[in-house]
Amino acid sequence: MTPGQDSEPTVRTLAADQYQWFLAARPEASFLQYPSWAEVKDQWRSERIGWQLNSGELAGAALILYRQFPGTRKYFAYLPEGPVADWADPDIDRWLQPLMRHLRKAGAFAVRIGPSPAYRRWDAERLKSAMGPGRKIGDVLATEVDPLGAAVADRLRTRGWQRCGGDETDADAQPRLVFRVPLAGRDAGDLWAGLNQEWRRNIRKAEKAGVETVVGGPEDLPEFYRLLRITEERDGFRLGRSLAYYEKQYAALNAEQPGRMRLCLARHQGEILAAHTMIVAGRRVWYQTGASADHRREVRPSNALQWRMMCDALALGADEYDMRGVPSTLDPDDRPFGLLRWKLGTGGQTVETLGEWETSVGGTANSALYRAFQAYLARR
Structure with a gap:
């Protein structure tokens, strides 16, 4: 307006x-x-x-x-x-x-x-260099502060709006801290160059082991859900959603537009070892929920699957691949830090939205x- x-x-x-x-x-x-x-x-x-x-x-x-x-x-x-x-x-x-x-x-x-504007951004290298006991993302000088985000926050505050949870980044229903890989103006070679050595090594390892990445269908949702329950128990979180929830989501989003929600699978020797959901809308692609088995993790199915999803997002013409929420901790001894460390390896940016x-x-x-x-x- x-x-x-x-x-x-x-x-x-x-x-x-x-x-x-x-x-x-x-x-x-x-x-x-x-x-x-x-x-x-x-x-x-x-x-x-x-x-x-x-x-x-x-x-x-x-x-x-x-x-x-x-x-x-x-x-x-x-x-x-x-x-x-x-x-x-x-x-x-x-x-x-x-x-x-x-x-x-x-x-x-x-x-x-x-509100949609971003507030602050941190490059992967800046956060990796700032890791340490008790450290949090908010303790690190941002690579970029978005002036629009700061202005919108001030305008809302002066009108009596309150930021949910104040400065606590995990108080929102939707993640305030997200991880995004920019795609605009890049090709697959640029994306590959942006990965760290560990990611490139793991993707090559998956290819050498014969890991196959494919797009599944609604018939694969029960297997996705079984792996999700395994992942929740292993990583110590609980989304609290049922298989019926994912079936309903898959049906509703794809009825609106075929291919809006995709179930991406990584198979090895005929077995699904990882299953991730991906959502496509406008010129953005989101990695929504990931699940993986406890065994044969050495063949790196999740790395292979994420690489496939990033390349698919690029082929779809997306400007950005949004890997959704990350924890605020930079302490390697904190259990949640593993998720952030994994996403940092893609070379993208941690973004604090306005929440x-x-x-x-x-x-x-x-x-x-x-x-x-x-x-x-x-x-x-």
Whole structure:
């Protein structure tokens, strides 16, 4: 939205085709703002909205998820990695205020958004050189600070929005610290040169051992899920999702566009040793969830599979390969550090996004309900 272009836009509900048309012209939009994501989320109702100027032009859009607060007729509104809007517009009230009025009419007592600008970036080499006991990414001088991200954060704070968890980077529903491999203007040779020696050695080892990488289908999801449970137990985390969740996600995303969600497999001697999910939307590709077996790890199936996925993303014309969340620790003795170390080997960048921001939707009663809702989430 450009200042002075029009008066304050009007928020209205969009039909699916209008919403998809708008997203098609904004290839930077997250897959979490696509209509198919609403179909994945149980216990949430959804709405597609747009900011319409007097000229009729759409100047922004968002997928809103609504979750009812138990025992009330009020809703928590969530715009995951959205809205899809012009965050560079300094007159942020032109579209935030119509959004808040719309949410109030919809019965929302609070809202959480995920602004798209990045805040800080660290090159892989800078973080590798800063590793040490008790060290965290935030302790290291960033390679780059995005002035737009800093400006948006200031604009939200002055309007009463609060960053979820403050400075704690693991307080958001979506990862605040992510790892991204830039693809724009690069070819496969450039990507290979960006890998560290360990990654190149492991990919060659997988090729020599006969590891085969392929794109699977929905019939392979049970095997993916079995490997995911093994991975969760081995690495000490629990996503808490069922096989039915992944089956629903696969069906919904691919019904919206064939190939939007892909299940990539690494086979060795006829057995699937690694299975990773990949999501394609606009000019971005995401590595979403990875799973691998406990045995035959010496043939390096996950390295081979990630290399295949990066090359596929490049062939699809993506500008960026997003490997999603990484931990904040730079302490080699911390168990989570292994995930960051593995991703650093691709030569990409750790990016701190602006994270998620919340506020109550006006009125004393809604503010009190918002505090009660926060306490409810803390107990869960």
